[in-house]
């Protein structure tokens with residue numbers, strides 16, 4: 428599914444948190460949105476999943492404006508793992524994942540056997556089946572994060588919006604979660620803090636600085652000395668991993 432930001436400005440006060448963002452994301456791309464704290468990553472994602480309406484500009488999902496299309500159509504197509512999205516703590520993990528099927532159901536429909544199959548598959552893929560019957564309130568941060576990812580997958584979306592999906596995850600689950608979403612072949616836009624993960628998993632990196640796009644393109648074009656310094660205020664280099672040859676991002680403090 429295509430995703431377009433056309434001159435998007437959005438925010439919470441008179442000072443916008445993202446300004447005049449224009450990006451065209453082609454179907455199947457894995458876009459990592461990176462940038463320092465407060466640079467507007469979550470705000471930009473919120474304009475896609477209808478948590479914050481752009482003040483000016485438009486967000487297009489496929490050929491439809493995210494904000495004027497019928498809500499259910501957008502909900503069906505867009506899977507979301509947001510920040511602080513825990514909610515429903517009395518649910519078990521499995522019940523939480525079942526919520527991912529609701530956009531596909533009519534008002535009085537119940538989950539069918541095939542819906543339940545999709546739910547079980549999402550639980551398995553994320554490894555959340557191990558604690559599927561436990562209340563969400565009893566899960567660790569990383570376990571809950573895997574349930575939220577399973578819920579987004581259970582929706583079988585055409586576009587996945589992930590706000591710091593690796594938050595709370597241990598190294599093995601960080602890698603498996605990003606491999607998993609990349610393997611789906613759908614369009615993914617994910618706010619990521621770890622540049623190394625962005626370099627290894629994304630097809631495109633968008634670097635935000637103070638709410639505007641400082642650089643956008645393939646990882647090798649965006650993760651440059653200039654961007655490390657100008658956007659992140661660190662020194663950095665990208666080197667091939669000695670084992671698999673894929674990129675590794677090494678960061679250092681700026682020389683004083």
Ligand SMILES: Nc1ncnc2c1ncn2[C@@H]1O[C@H](COP(=O)(O)OP(=O)(O)OP(=O)(O)O)[C@@H](O)[C@H]1O
Nearest residue numbers: 439440444462463464465466467468469470471618
């Ligand atoms: N609900 C809100 N009300 C007012 N200002 C907000 C609100 N949410 C975010 N902001 C401000 O908007 C700006 C962008 O925030 P945003 O959460 O998009 O940044 P981010 O890049 O996701 O940051 P982080 O890396 O810390 O998660 C920040 O200055 C933040 O303080």
